[in-house]
Amino acid sequence: MTTNRYLPLTQNEFIDNFDQDSEDYVQTNYESSNGSETIRTDVWFSTPPIDKTINDEALSKLLSSDDGLVKRKGGTKKKKPQPNSGYGSCNSSIKNKYLVESTSTTDYRYVYFSSVLPSSIHTKSLIELAPTIIDNLDQCFWIDIQNPTESEMKQLQDIFYIHPLTAEDITTEEPREKCEAFNHYYFICFKTFDADAYSPTYLQPIGIYILIFKGFVLSFHFGSLPHPSNVRRRMLHLKDTLVVKPDWICYGLLDDIIDTFAPLIRGIEFEVDSIDELVLILKESEQSDMLRRIGYCRKKMMSLLRLLVAKSDVLKTLIKRGEEKSDHSVKKKNRPEISNDVIIYLGDIQDHIVAMLQSLNHYEKISSRSHSNYLAQISIEMTQTNNEINDVLSKLTALGSVLIPMNLVTGLWGMNVQVPGQFQEDLSWFFSIMACMLTFCILSALIMKSYKIL
Secondary structure (H helix, E strand, C coil): CCCCCCCCCCHHHHHHHCCCCHHHCCCCCCCCCCCHHHHHHHCCCCCCCCCCCCCHHHHHHHHHCHHHHHHHHCCCCCCCCCCCCCCCCCCHHHHHHHCCCCCCCCCCCEEEEECCCCCCEEECCHHHHHHHHHHCCCCCEEEEEECCCHHHHHHHHHHHCCCHHHHHHHHCCCCCCEEEECCCCEEEEEEEEEECCCCCCCEEEEEEEEEECCCEEEEEECCCCCHHHHHHHHHHHCCCCCCCCHHHHHHHHHHHHHHCHHHHHHHHHHHHHHHHHHCCCCCHHHCCCHHHHHHHHHHHHHHHHHHHCCHHHHHHHHHHHHHCCCCCCHHHHCCCCCCHHHHHHHHHHHHHHHHHHHHHHHHHHHHHHHHHHHHHHHHHHHHHHHHHHHHHHHHHHHHHHHHHHHHHHHHHHCCCCCCCCCCCCCCHHHHHHHHHHHHHHHHHHHHHHHCCCC
């Protein structure tokens, strides 16, 4: 069968062909009046021919389109890049042909990198990049794409035989991290983050989607990320010893993403140690900021744990796919190969992830203990304060129990009625009453002292 695209048969056509042998089935291209393009886009997926991962016809069709002709006729002049801005060595004819000035403008969403070119090529659209792709089909290259539109994804899907499920995951920004193996490429969903220097807990997850083919790599991301430029800079430093291959480019991206977590984890380590030491020695007036510090630290740890917890399984799956022995089936002939050296490096990244997870879990336990110690210390201080208040109130109660009877006695002798000693001219009654009150006060104080009330 030579036809690659098959559309559903009608009911009558299916019944007519049902009794025939499977090798003699008639493949009918039935174009329904409603929804044929939807069926072609959502259901059909053309398997690439053996030893071929790029659709030359789709590339030629892209160049022959109206947009392609306009771009080719009205293109801008190519400028010479700055010194030491490229990678690799090539002859002068290639240099003069492909030297393009790099720019950091966000409009340049396509970045093309190849080991045979002296610098990366930055373009605004896929059409501008199509001639370069055609001229370097036999070379290992890497295309980094930022914020792809739906129409661009359809073009890329046709050119590189990308499965519709993969295109759907990219356009919908699939949040789950995973590694999937298709007939001729690996698809990796990996999460990085966007940190805010003015917020201690802001870590916005951003997905980067990597497609590893047999001779090239495609990477997609929504938003500006430093990782692709870091990897290109790293390949520039290693140009004398490095042979660029798709599996190494994938390793470089994953390694650079994991390396960005190390400073945050180191900062959390210092913060946790500081909190653990200060939580028990700070005075009451200095503890007002401690609870906020503990809350921010634990929130950042939870964000990092959420970003790191699934990465180990992704790398484990990729390593497992790379370690599988290649067979001679048609299904695996186009699948990219992951070298043993890269597998070792991927294992090192996995070890780093496991170590980071262990460290974060350990710091979470320390911060949880510090949080409990802080709350326990506050509870102890509140209990001590309550005990002091109760002690003062008990003393005031004891003093009141002494003064109330004395006030009763003085009240009785202050009434406007006849009282004992009222007509006595000397002060004997006065001193007698005062002596009794003083004796009562002394006896009450001694009794309270014996019971440790005062």
